[in-house]
Amino acid sequence: MKNLSENTFSVPFGPQHPALKEPENFMFTVDGERVVDVKIRLGYVHRGGEKAFEARTYTQGLYLVERICGICAMAHQLCYVNNVEALIDIEIPRRADYIRTIIAELERIHSHLLWVGVAGHEVGWDTLFMYAWRDREVVLDLMELTTGNRVLHASNTIGGVRRDLTSEMISRIRKGMKLLKERTNYYKAMIPKERTLMKRAVGVGVLKPQDAVALCAVGPTLRASGIKRDVRRDDPYSAYDETPFDVITYDGCDVASRVLVRVDEILESIKILNYALEHLPSGPIAVRLPRGVPAGENVSMVEAPRGEDIHYLKSNGTDKPERYKVRAPTLANWPAVGAMIKGGYIADIPIVLAAIDPCMSCTDRMTFTEVNSAKSWQWSRDELRRYSLKWRGK
Amino acid sequence: MSENKKEQEIVEALKAKLGQSLLTARIQKPRRIFATVSPSALTDSVKFLMESHGLRHLATITAVDLGKDIAVYYHLIGGEITMNLRADTPKTEPKLPTIVPMIPGAELYEREVYEMFGVIFEGHPDLTHLILPDGWPENVYPMRKEWKTDAIKNEIAKALGEKLE
Amino acid sequence: MAWEVGLLALLSTLIYPGIIFLVVIALFYQWVDRRFYAKLQNRYGPIYTGPRGILQPVADLIKLLAKEDIEPSAVDKQIFRAVPVLILTMPLTALFMIPITGTWALASFEGDLIFIIFLMTLIAILAFLGGWSSTNIFSTLGGMRAALQALGYEVPMAVSFMGPAILAGSLSVSKIVQWQASHGLWAILLNPLGFGIVIVAFLAELERIPFDIPEAETEIVAGWQTEFSGRKLALIRLALDLELVLASGLVTALFLGGPTGPIPIIPGIAWFMIKTLVLVLIFSNLRALFARFRIDQMVSGSWKYLVPLSILQIVMLELLLGWLSF
Structure with missing residues (x-):
């Protein structure tokens, strides 16, 4: 990479770019159509989450944590309640564990289907996008049925879940799963045969297993490099210690493998869902809590649709956490993206970026916008004007 | 155990x-x-x-x-x-x-x-800088406990104001 | 009576089957394309403006024409302003040489097929110029890709055009149509491969999936069109719609017998519409089927497969002609 030819130039990717659904900035140095280097700048959707947690009670935090990300809302919330429940040291009812598992898996299917569509869109195959997103509606409808919301489900509470599953809901979920299984099997059979898609995916964005480990990649990105790691299996939470499922890995290390891992994971999720619905224990869905959260610290992990999501909680015995740290899976995958993109083509950037299923909102989660006393601070009109003046002055 | x-x-x-x-x-x-x-x-x-x-x-x-x-x-x-x-x-x-x-x-x-x-x-x-913007005021570390919102806000205003001149 | 002839010529140039008629069917085909593409993707497509949304392309055109025309200060003004106008005239001019109502086109001379190929090359060059004059990084990349892509598809396309020309012994589109009409034989029957190659090449010429590389949205925003807005964009979009008519019209004329058919009662224009509509549907269908190629895959694929195949087609045609001793 030392002797760059003279006609290298920088192509900005974002903060606003059609390939990015959320703002983030990548500066690519390209030589013709080849990418030689990439620089990542984050922070465009920083909302001050971590600082805001310190100013909120544990119950308020429950709803704040969901808003880290609209797609993996359940994963973040699950991680949060696991943390708080571990500190309080309560055992929650088994039925609540199962319901959490069901909602989390529904969310995974929704996220993966969404991703399959986006992957199609990134390589210019909008038909796949339309089909996958149509099927995703099935899951979203089920989400609405079970939790009351299509996104930001607010289904968990500290000590259990907020809504029970009725037998009618269960039969509707079963029906939806039957349809989705059929559709997913169709995608699974169709995708490897679709040559234009495979031409854009096989051998593109290669992440070797040793690099994946060294760069601390997580989730489907890691599993597509042949590393068998899944928090659901390694560090089981909720009902995952009882539900049988396979950890899907592929050895291609490329975008194609990342597609196939996700499609297979949808099928695994359907398997988990069917098992959980079958073995759903009866009983209460929540327990009453003792007052307050004792001082202490805890780390909890959840396998979000995009990979391992880790939260750290330090409590000082008051009703507000001393420190709450969130590391969403996307942040863990950024270093790997650099390795995947260097040496590739500009045309491959969108699909390689998309292949880790980036969630910028997850990545960015703290600034100065909201702090103590739960008062929110926004740019006043005056400040906005000055800010814009500063920009125009350039 | x-x-x-x-x-x-x-x-x-x-x-x-x-x-x-x-x-x-x-x-x-x-x-x-x-x-x-x-x-x-x-x-x-x-x-x-x-x-x-x-x-x-x-x-x-x-x-x-x-x-x-x-x-x-x-x-x-x-x-x-x-x-x-x-x-x-x-x-x-x-x-x-x-x-x-x-x-x-x-x-x-x-x-x-x-x-x-x-x-x-x-x-x-x-x-x-990875997350915070370029031109972020020096020695302002927002996640430290002593930095409250208003203080950070003032620092940013100062940093912006100086650049306007 | 000279003024009457002159008036008739003027009217046919301006109205039917000239500019206005061409613009109307260009917009109509855009609607057909959008509706069909939407149907294939489980969507509705335009439905609100006019019956079944048929007026949507007109509404879009008027909207764009009425919008603010933003011209970035860094652009090369003369070229930037000229490109939309020029790019609109290219397919319009080329369409005058394509028989639409009968076996004769509005303008016809020996070698007009070569002229049409030249005009289509100019479209790609104009796309490059448009991108280059925008000085935007995405536009520049898009323009470069448009030019590169033209290198890929033009040779096989031009070679494939020669098949019907060899049959008719003429390089005039009108004469090729007449030959097919008088022999009662469509050139596609002797040039099936050439037909396929031309369809693929036109997908690239029209910048459609899987060859929408110069305007690949997820990679380089809108490619060479990124900086164009308002009236300029309206003209460019209209030019692309006219290109679709040109593509289907040219394929109809060269391979499908032009505006003639086995049932003589049906007028030529109806035959033209039927055949071009079928071609538009083929283009839309292909658009829904594929993912986008990369520019290197497109160019190398074209030289590896399309060029040899198009030459093979010509050789086969010559052998066939020798055997049949036409």
Whole structure:
């Protein structure tokens, strides 16, 4: 990479770019159509989450944590309640564990289907996008049925879940799963045969297993490099210690493998869902809590649709956490993206970026916008004007 | 405690390896270990845990403002074990050795801690802004406890105002 | 009576089957394309403006024409302003040489097929110029890709055009149509491969999936069109719609017998519409089927497969002609 030819130039990717659904900035140095280097700048959707947690009670935090990300809302919330429940040291009812598992898996299917569509869109195959997103509606409808919301489900509470599953809901979920299984099997059979898609995916964005480990990649990105790691299996939470499922890995290390891992994971999720619905224990869905959260610290992990999501909680015995740290899976995958993109083509950037299923909102989660006393601070009109003046002055 | 055999093993090995440098170590519950080491022994212990016990995956780096000190946690994972390795550094002059040469994936996490808490990671290849914008006022570390919203707001206004002239 | 002839010529140039008629069917085909593409993707497509949304393309055109025309200060003004106008005239001019109502086109001369190929090359060059004059990084990349892509598809396309020309012994589109009409034989029957190659090449010429590389949205925003807005964009979009008519009209004329058919009662214009509509549907269908190629895959694929195949087609045709001793 030392002797760059003279006609290298920088192509900005974002903060606003059609390939990015959320703002983030990548500066690519390209030589013709080849990418030689990439620089990542984050922070465009920083909302001050971590600082805001310190100013909120544990119950308020429950709803704040969901808003880290609209797609993996359940994963973040699950991680949060696991943390708080571990500190309080309560055992929650088994039925609540199962319901959490069901909602989390529904969310995974929704996220993966969404991703399959986006992957199609990134390589210019909008038909796949339309089909996958149509099927995703099935899951979203089920989400609405079970939790009351299509996104930001607010289904968990500290000590259990907020809504029970009725037998009618269960039969509707079963029906939806039957349809989705059929559709997913169709995608699974169709995708490897679709040559234009495979031409854009096989051998593109290669992440070797040793690099994946060294760069601390997580989730489907890691599993597509042949590393068998899944928090659901390694560090089981909720009902995952009882539900049988396979950890899907592929050895291609490329975008194609990342597609196939996700499609297979949808099928695994359907398997988990069917098992959980079958073995759903009866009983209460929540327990009453003792007052307050004792001082202490805890780390909890959840396998979000995009990979391992880790939260750290330090409590000082008051009703507000001393420190709450969130590391969403996307942040863990950024270093790997650099390795995947260097040496590739500009045309491959969108699909390689998309292949880790980036969630910028997850990545960015703290600034100065909201702090103590739960008062929110926004740019006043005056400040906005000055800010814009500063920009125009350039 | 036969169920926590592997956890015990790691703690014992760490004790033997580090001796005095290992300040505390406890098994919080199955699969979770919390240990504190002195900053000078940080790189050695990370290397030891990686190589001897396969804790190769760095989940993240968390910093906590303790008032006088800043505690930095390295969440190392291998298989089902999660090791939360902690090193404290004084807030007046927060400094820690970098672990990027051993774990390249730590780069962004160290930059984040640097920005938010002002911890200098010595030897880091590119310790620059990652999340906060360019032109962010110097010595404003938003996640430290002493920085309240209004104070940060004033600093930004000052930084912007100066640039307008 | 000279003025009457002159008036008739003027009217046929301006109204039917000239500019206005061409613009109307260009917009109509855009609607057909959008509706069909939407149907294939489980969507509705335009439905609100006019019956079944048929007026949507007109509404879009008027909307764009009425919008603010933003001209970035860094652009090369003369070229930037000229490109939309020029790019609109290219397919319009080329369409005058394509028989639409009968076996004769509005303008016809020996070698007009070569002229049409030249005009289509100019479209790609104009796309490059448009991108280059925008000085935007995405536009520049898009323009470069448009030019590169033209290198890929033009040779096989031109070679494939020669098949019907060899049959008719003429390089005039009108004469090729007449030959097919008088022999009662469509050139596609002797040039099936050439037909396929031309369809693929036109997908690239029209910048449609899987060859929408110069305007690949997820990679380089809108490619060479990124900086164009308002009236300029309206003209460019209209030019692309006219290109679709040109593509289907040219394929109809060269391979499908032009505006003639086995049932003589049906007028030529109806035959033209039927055949071009079928081609538009084929283009839409292909658009829904594929993912986008990369520029290197497109160019190398074209030289590896399309060029040899198009030459093979000509050789086969010559052998066939020798055997049949036409």
